[in-house]
Amino acid sequence: MKSTQLAHSLISDKLFGGEVVIDATAGNGHDALFLANLIGVSGTIYAFDVQKDAIKNTRLKLQETDYFESLRLIYSGHEKMRESISAEHHGRIAVIMFNLGYLPGGDHSITTLKETTLEAISQGLELLAPEGIMTIVCYPGHKEGKNESILVDEYIKKMDSNKFEFCKYINETASGNAPFLIKIKKQ
Numbered sequence: 001m002k003s004t005q006l007a008h009s010l011i012s013d014k015l016f017g018g019e020v021v022i023d024a025t026a027g028n029g030h031d032a033l034f035l036a037n038l039i040g041v042s043g044t045i046y047a048f049d050v051q052k053d054a055i056k057n058t059r060l061k062l063q064e065t066d067y068f069e070s071l072r073l074i075y076s077g078h079e080k081m082r083e084s085i086s087a088e089h090h091g092r093i094a095v096i097m098f099n100l101g102y103l104p105g106g107d108h109s110i111t112t113l114k115e116t117t118l119e120a121i122s123q124g125l126e127l128l129a130p131e132g133i134m135t136i137v138c139y140p141g142h143k144e145g146k147n148e149s150i151l152v153d154e155y156i157k158k159m160d161s162n163k164f165e166f167c168k169y170i171n172e173t174a175s176g177n178a179p180f181l182i183k184i185k186k187q
């Protein structure tokens with residue numbers, strides 16, 4: 001199973017409708033649509049991306065659904081997460097998804113970067129509700145992704161285990177550069 005599919009399967013029984021969630025890397029809107037289907041019309045989804053095309057693609061993907069009103073598209077880096085999320089939602093976020101790397105079918109030079117990714121993860125962990133889940137799909141198969149994956153891995157291992165528990169899902173039969181998934185749960 002691909003890491004992105006696994007992330008969906010780990011989240012799908014955690015959302016029941018009406019939650020506030022974040023897609024930290026909107027891309028082509030697949031994750032945003034997945035989340036929107038789970039939280040329904042009474043939920044709120046914040047979706048970040050630094051590329052106009054990604055914002056457009058995500059808008060188009062949700063436009064034809066009943067959930068468009070739930071979507072708050074943010075054309076900005078996820079490292080601005082704290083200031084971009086309504087204060088009333090701080091500490092109430094049920095799920096945050098990071099699918100790192102570059103936009104498939106887009107400009108591969110525009111990719112998530114280790115410094116801003118770590119800043120966004122740190123802010124996201126503060127914003128999560130108790131029992132909230134963060135998933136991070138890492139792609140060590142390209143140069144920036146390799147450095148980013150190593151630093152994300154190190155960051156997660158240093159988290160306070162009284163506050164967060166984490167699991168790492170990696171396909172040991174695949175090459176050393178295969179994508180992997182981290183799931184963090186806030187205690």
Ligand SMILES: C[S@@+](CC[C@H](N)C(=O)[O-])C[C@H]1O[C@@H](n2cnc3c(N)ncnc32)[C@H](O)[C@@H]1O
Binds near residue numbers: 030031100110112
């Ligand atoms: C692998 S794609 C995401 C796929 C997406 N979740 C989907 O379901 O289609 C990674 C995305 O991260 C975006 N990105 C890069 N740097 C970012 C940043 N600092 N903040 C938010 N998004 C960023 C890229 O523009 C790209 O669209």
